[in-house]
Structures are given as C-alpha cells and as structure tokens.
Amino acid sequence: MALIVHKYGGTSMGSPERIRNVAKRVAKWARAGHQLVVVPSAMSGETNRLLGLAKELQPALVDDAALRELDMIAATGEQVSVGLLALALQAEGQPAVSYSGWQVPITTDSAYTKARIASIDDQRVRADLSAGRVVVITGFQGVDALGSVTTLGRGGSDTSAVAVAAAMQAAECLIYTDVDGVYTTDPRVVPEAKRLGTISFEEMLEMASLGSKVLQIRSVEFAGKYRVKLRVLSSFTPWDIAIDEEAQSGTLITFEEDEKMEQAVVSGIAFNRDEAKITVVGVPDTPGIAFKILGAVAAANIDVDVIVQNMSHDGRTDFSFTVHRNDYARTMALLKSDVLQLTGAADLIGDAKICKVSIVGIGMKSHVGVASTMFRTLSEEGINIQMITTSEIKTSVVIDEKYMELAVRALHRAFGLDAPSDAA
Numbered sequence: 001m002a003l004i005v006h007k008y009g010g011t012s013m014g015s016p017e018r019i020r021n022v023a024k025r026v027a028k029w030a031r032a033g034h035q036l037v038v039v040p041s042a043m044s045g046e047t048n049r050l051l052g053l054a055k056e057l058q059p060a061l062v063d064d065a066a067l068r069e070l071d072m073i074a075a076t077g078e079q080v081s082v083g084l085l086a087l088a089l090q091a092e093g094q095p096a097v098s099y100s101g102w103q104v105p106i107t108t109d110s111a112y113t114k115a116r117i118a119s120i121d122d123q124r125v126r127a128d129l130s131a132g133r134v135v136v137i138t139g140f141q142g143v144d145a146l147g148s149v150t151t152l153g154r155g156g157s158d159t160s161a162v163a164v165a166a167a168m169q170a171a172e173c174l175i176y177t178d179v180d181g182v183y184t185t186d187p188r189v190v191p192e193a194k195r196l197g198t199i200s201f202e203e204m205l206e207m208a209s210l211g212s213k214v215l216q217i218r219s220v221e222f223a224g225k226y227r228v229k230l231r232v233l234s235s236f237t238p239w240d241i242a243i244d245e246e247a248q249s250g251t252l253i254t255f256e257e258d259e260k261m262e263q264a265v266v267s268g269i270a271f272n273r274d275e276a277k278i279t280v281v282g283v284p285d286t287p288g289i290a291f292k293i294l295g296a297v298a299a300a301n302i303d304v305d306v307i308v309q310n311m312s313h314d315g316r317t318d319f320s321f322t323v324h325r326n327d328y329a330r331t332m333a334l335l336k337s338d339v340l341q342l343t344g345a346a347d348l349i350g351d352a353k354i355c356k357v358s359i360v361g362i363g364m365k366s367h368v369g370v371a372s373t374m375f376r377t378l379s380e381e382g383i384n385i386q387m388i389t390t391s392e393i394k395t396s397v398v399i400d401e402k403y404m405e406l407a408v409r410a411l412h413r414a415f416g417l418d419a420p421s422d423a424a
Helices: 018-032 044-057 064-072 076-091 123-132 155-167 201-209 217-228 259-263 289-299 325-343 362-366 370-380 399-416
Strands: 003-008 035-040 096-099 107-108 117-120 134-137 141-143 150-151 170-177 197-198 230-234 250-256 268-284 304-309 318-326 347-360 387-391 394-400
Touching: 003 018, 003 155, 018 035, 018 076, 018 134, 035 076, 035 123, 035 155, 044 076, 064 076, 064 150, 076 134, 076 370, 096 123, 096 399, 107 155, 117 155, 117 230, 117 259, 123 134, 141 155, 141 387, 155 170, 155 217, 201 217, 201 250, 201 268, 201 347, 268 289, 268 325, 268 399, 289 318, 289 325, 304 387, 318 325, 325 347, 347 399, 370 394, 370 399, 394 399
Parallel strands: 003 035, 003 170, 035 134, 096 134, 107 141, 170 230, 197 250
Antiparallel strands: 107 117, 141 150, 230 250, 268 318, 268 347, 304 318, 347 394, 387 394
8 A cells, every 4th residue: 555645734633523533534544554644733723822922922023033932832733733633543543653843853944934844854754654653743843953943834734744745755645624625716705616626736836826725835846846646635524435535536736737727728716815015116227226125125034926117217217026914014124224225216115905816727828818808807897907927827916905806706707717617
C-alpha cells in the first residue's frame, strides 16, 4: 500500500467530537494498509485567540525580538492539536505518535511569522511508520538554525503538509477542509457556484494567489515544484465512506491539460478583500524611482501585489501599488518617514477600502476577447476599474470594495459558470 499524507483544517479539528471523527477516518486508511502522516491545524479560532493575547501585552509587534515570541506563542495551537489527535487515534486502537516541527525537524529560515522551509529530516518519521504507527506532525511551524520556533504564516499548515508529502515522496496529499472541493467561486457569494472535478496546477496557483481561501498559495507552489498529487475534499463526509469512493471525491489538482479543460475559457472567479492601495503622487519620472519606493517596502518584508506607474506629465508621475491590508499602516508609515523625502514626491495617498477581483482560466491562452468581456461586464454594472494586471491565464482588476460581490456575481454569469456541471 501507499504512503499518504492527510491534512485537516481548523474547522475539522474544532471540537473533541470532530477530532474523534478525524481519528476514525485516519484509522480507516491505516487499517487498509496505508502508511499515514497527518498534519492538523490548530483548533478553529485558537490561533486568533493566542495572537489576541499577545497583542494585548504588546500591540506593536514589529521587531524581530517581538516576532520571535509571537511565533513561540502561535505555534502552541498546533501542538495541542497533534497531541489530542494522537490520543484519539490510540483510543481507536491505532498506534500513533505526535511531533512538533522542531522534533522532526522541519528546518526553516529565520523570517519570523513568514518563515520558509529549507529542509525536512524524515528519518524519525519513517522509523515510526515502519513500526506501524500513524505519525501526526504539527503544521504551520518549524525551527531555524538557532533553534528558535518559527511559523510559516497564516494557512501554513497546508504548506507543511505538501512539503512533508514532497520530502517523503508520498503517493498523494489529501487536504481535508470544510468544503468539498474547489468551486468556480465562493458559494457564499454566488450560490450557483459549481464544484470543479479537476483544476490545473496553473489555475489553482492563480486562484490561490488571487484570494481563493481553499488552499494556501505556498502549498500549491510546493505541489507544483515537486509534482505532489494533491486533492481537496471534505472532512464532513461520513468517516466510514469507502476509501475508493473517498479517494475519487473532491477536486484533483492536475498537472495535465486536457481538451475538456481548454473548452472552459474561464474556470473560476477569485477575489480578495484583504487589499489596500497606496499612491505616491508626483514622483520624478527618472530611472530607479520604482526601486527607491519599493526597495524600502521589500526591505521591510512587505509583499507588493499590483503595480501601476502612470504616464509622465512635466517630468513627474504617480506610482501606485497594492499591499495586504494588514501591512497597510506599516507601509504608509514607512513611506512617510523615508520615501517621501528620498524621492521628492508631492504627496502620499492611501485607500484601505479596495478589493481585487480576477478571472482565471487556462483556456484564456487560446481565446481572444476575454478581457474585453470582463471590462464590458463591469462597465454595465457601473463599476469603475482602478488598476488592471494580467498574466497568460488571468486578468485582475482593483475596484472599490463595496462593489466586490456585485462584480463576482456578474462575471460568474458573463462567463457561463452558472451552467450545469458534471463535476459534482
């Protein structure tokens, strides 16, 4: 039989009863002869609770000393989960052992709260698997070269699971969530959204990067780099469902493009509320000005998304870009203190009430007029486009946040995503 990695989200681990159901499901796979490594998230809401406690004591968590302690605190949520799940498995008669990231070890760099995995030592885990144990490993965390606990950022348990699957050359990584797969868009916004039976790696990568909450983007990057077979499915199906049926459910992220995929010009609509726009007004239109602005932002470990530089007028231009809303205040403070003086800009304008809406589809490679359909649809709804960015298989627009749901519903209809699907 095969080595399989299971990952369970916080909702799946949200109560003792749900943990028992996870244990029953995992034990079922183990009894069928599979070797199981399980990566659970912290119980739903626990990480937010822990971070809230930290911020009560020190509201401005910005320097490395504070961020190191924040990682130490945040990592405990997953440590509770692995211990509870190992106990639940033992109660099912299934031998199991739990490990934190530093015990495996999962080695990372020292970028606290945003660490990246450098290596995974699988020797200890393989020994336990050979002894017939299910191994339960904390997601979301690792250890740096100095022995400090690090975390991978929110949603990092997905990344941990895929990285473990890659390191151990697992046959498959099953991501169990509170939804039964990847949908054409969020069903909470568009009730007519359809579940996709398959989605290409390229499309999933774009969907994850553009705001789809089903998978964390770094987990998709890992899957693509190491060609990990990845499937998204629900933990709320009956735990005793037949394994053959369970293994074919949900959405498969595939590395193969078939003719059926190319027939769908647009496969999904992604959106992200967590955006903020910053405009540096009246900067000199000279070589190096973009670096003077964004170099300081990058040095502060702040990710930049959409970038637009306007046409020059009288030797000056406006430079706009977006960041995550959580980084908005810090970015504005940084630019006010350093960049305005460095560039000689006339002003700095910020807007934390914008969002990004995107259409994604591998079929866009071979079809024309897709972007114009998007723009026409938004125009007909009276929605103004503030910024545009494109790639081979996606087009994204930045718009006022209050129009987000209207835009998503209109685009979902315009590209025929409401049509019946055979994926369900």
